Amino acid sequence: MTTVEVSSNTNEKKRSLEHDDGQQLQNVAAALFAVPQPAAKKAKAGVGKFPIPYEGKLPTLQAGAYTTAELREKFEKFGFVVIENVLTAAECDKRRDELFDAYTSLYNALSADKAPLGLDPRQPSTLDNGTAPPYKGSGMVAVDGCAGLRTLNELRLDPRVGEVFAKYYNVGVDELAKSSDRFGMMMPNKARTELEPHIDANILHAERTHAEDVIQGFVVLQASSQPDQGLVIYPNHADDINKWNDENRGEARDIDYYSIADAQREKLGRGRVINAPRGSQVIWRSVVPHGNTSGAGVKTTVGRVVAYISMYPYQRMSDDAKATLEQAFLNHTTLGHNLLRPTPQRVGANRWGPKLQWRFAEEHLQRYATSADLPPGLRPPQAN
DSSP, rough: OOEEEOOOOOTEEEEEEEEESSSHHHHHHHHHHHHOOOOOOOTTTTOOOEEEESSSSSOOOEESSSSSHHHHOOOOOOOOEEHHHHHHHHHHHHHHHHHHHHHOOOEEEEEEEOOOOOOOTTTTGGGGSOOOOOOEEETTTTOGGGBBBBBHHHHHHHHHHHHHHHHHHTTTTGGGEOOOEEEEEEBBSSOOOEEEEEEEHHHHHHHHHHOEEEEEEEEEEEOSTTTTOOEEESSTTTGGGGSSSTOOOOHHHHHHEEEEGGHHHHHHOOEEEEEETTEEEEETTSOOOOEEOOOOOOOSSSEEEEOOEEEEEESSSHHHHHHHHHHHHTTTBBSSSSSSSBBOOOOOOOOOOOOOOOOOGGGBBBBOOSSGGTTSEEEEGGOO
């Protein structure tokens, strides 16, 4: 953590600012000195157009009633698929309530009493008390230890959740590595918030990316509160990620993530919101541009609740990737969706006001002391 002193030219009053990157410092300096902002530029075609609900019937299959060929056909045509009735309504309510209870247990590990912060998703007014944890995009809970929640572990190990991945890759469910990921909860708010359009793939290695054939997704535990809230898919781009590696590209690091640059938005087109029913799984190819949105208007209740779960065949993973995943389950480390090169995700954030270190109460976490304690399904089959 760096401490920087900023002095006024007129009164030399000093303010100490904590920051973790250059962008944060720039934002603070602009606020302190009230730098005039230039007039907003007219949006380019395809830029600034809010996504709209998916038009027509979603590409849907019923859990337990489809073949690998039928599944592959949906992915080839649409880039994503909705698997309905993976969980029952009662199971969704149970799992959602467990996550709500875990969220309500959040406390500040830096405090002496470790008392809950008073956050309760069932009482939306408590979620705006100044102690809510940070989010990625529109609702991905970025709290240390989130990946270790017992509820998420039990969902990862549910064979019904693994079925779509097993059929896609034509392997047994026990041959699939599971992601150490988080859950998402669309918070009440007064305006639209969005996660920028991106792909969870490496545009610098297009041929390799397509050969790896990674899919990812989530289980819907509570449906969106309005039609234009949820996952945003940008169709008709999955077959050629080289199109983003052009003269207009933004920062393209050698990682499995690329944020679509503003200058490329014109060819991106308008996004479609996938508002899937509870109990379903939404799965998409990692090369499909996507994001999310909280939807327009004032939201007074918690909206969509999802558990992010991806799987990939162990036999196609490196030993290093397997080891990283194993340690993540032992240490409750949140990793990205791509299991071939699992990457720790940033948790926590700087904020104005008292410093907080969010933690879930221990009773909501699943602890494994050693690798030998990991259950089948969270370690490679040959280690069982």
